[in-house]
Amino acid sequence: MSAYDINGSPAPEGKGDDSKKISFRFCRECSNMLYPKEDRMSNTLMFACRTCQFSEQAAASCIWRNSLKEDVQETAGNVDDVAQDPTVGSDSPSDTYMTEDEGDDDELDIEAQDFEPEMCTMCGQEILCPICERPTDAHLSLEVPDEAELSEEEASDAVEAEKRERQQSSA
Known part of the structure; x- marks a missing residue:
């Protein structure tokens, strides 16, 4: 006191x-x-x-x-209460943003409560994805195979998978 x-x-x-x-x-x-x-x-x-x-x-x-x-x-x-603060980030930032879904093959589950800004609020520099280290696209990083190398059926499946991911992230 x-x-x-x-x-x-x-x-x-x-x-x-x-x-x-x-x-x-x-x-x-x-x-x-x-x-x-x-x-x-x-x-x-x-x-x-x-x-x-x-x-x-x-x-x-x-x-x-x-x-x-x-x-x-x-x-x-006096930092005892800081360790119990849920707003303080974890040691591994990649674990909090994206986790692999074991039920689906190679689809990433992005939680709606997580928010990753596109630009740093302090310096204005572009923030990269914590996993693939590429620029984020509206807080979402999707890896889709090159459509030229895919068959027509695989390409349509990839487009559908991307649409599902975008719907899940906006919900």
């Missing part, structure tokens, strides 16, 4: 590390937050409620501290 302790009144009285912390104080009558106020008659620091007339004398004279270095030190190296 941060250097600000959110316990109720009264503030901790221990010296040492607790003396550096500034605690929020709450009204004992209406449970609203107490704010620092000067008692001009006795020249002392008081904590007063803004909704009711409750006030109490402040145990410490520090009411605000700008501690930038403490905040950085508390969070440095």
